[in-house]
Amino acid sequence: xxxxxxxxxxxxxxxxxxxxxxxxxxxxxxxxxxxxxxxxxxxxxxxxxxxxxxxxxxxxxxxxxxxxxxxxxxxxxxxxxxxxxxxxxxxxxxxxxxxxxxxxxxxxxxxxxxxxxxxxxxxxxxxxxxxxxxxxxxxxxxxxxxxxxxxxxxxxxxxxxxxxxxxxxxxxxxxxxxxxxxxxxxxxxxxxxx
Numbered sequence: 739x740x741x742x743x744x745x746x747x748x749x750x751x752x753x754x755x756x757x758x759x760x761x762x763x764x765x766x767x768x769x770x771x772x773x774x775x776x777x778x779x780x781x782x783x784x785x786x787x788x789x790x791x792x793x794x795x796x797x798x799x800x801x802x803x804x805x806x807x808x809x810x811x812x813x814x815x816x817x818x819x820x821x822x823x824x825x826x827x828x829x830x831x832x833x834x835x836x837x838x839x840x841x842x843x844x845x846x847x848x849x850x851x852x853x854x855x856x857x858x859x860x861x862x863x864x865x866x867x868x869x870x871x872x873x874x875x876x877x878x879x880x881x882x883x884x885x886x887x888x889x890x891x892x893x894x895x896x897x898x899x900x901x902x903x904x905x906x907x908x909x910x911x912x913x914x915x916x917x918x919x920x921x922x923x924x925x926x927x928x929x930x931x932x
Contacts, residue, residue, distance in 0.1 A: 793839015
C-alpha cells in the first residue's frame with residue numbers, strides 16, 4: 739500500500755478554515771506502480787480569510803500527546819498554507835493555534851469526519867478488489883499483485899450534496915490505473931475506472 743489517507747479533520751473559525759488529512763504514505767511519494775516504504779503523516783492545510791492572509795503563518799498543536807510547532811508553507815498557486823508532520827493522528831479532534839505575520843492569534847478545533855456508520859478504508863479495499871477482480875489480473879505475477887494501492891478518504895468529489903467517499907486505486911508499473919469510488923456509508927460503488 740503506497741498511500742492510506744484514513745482520516746479527515748475539518749474546522750472553521752472567523753479567520754481560518756482548516757483541513758487535516760492523516761494516514762500513511764510512501765516517502766518519497768511516487769505514483770510509479772512500485773510500492774515503497776511508507777511513513778506516518780498528518781497534513782494540515784489552512785485557508786486564511788480576509789486580512790489574516792498576509793504574512794507568515796505559524797502553528798502550535800498537540801497530536802497523540804506530542805506537541806508540534808512550526809511555520810506553514812504557502813502553496814505556490816492557491817491561497818492556502820500547509821504543514822506536513824511525521825505522525826498519524828489517532829484522535830477524534832485536533833486543536834490548532836494559528837498566528838499570522840500580523841500577530842493575529844486564533845485557536846480552532848478540527849473534528850474527525852469519521853462516524854460509526856462509515857466503513858473503514860480496509861473494507862473499501864475489499865469492495866474495490868471484489869468489483870475489479872478481473873481487471874486486476876493483469877497485475878498478477880507469481881501469485882502476487884504487482885501494483886501500488888492508494889486508499890483515500892475524500893470529501894464528496896461529485897457534487898455539493900456532502901458526504902465522504904473512499905477512493906481506492908490500483909496503479910501498475912505500466913501506468914494502468916483501475917479505481918473505485920465507494921460511498922463510505924452505503925458501501926455503494928459510485929464510479930469505476932476499469
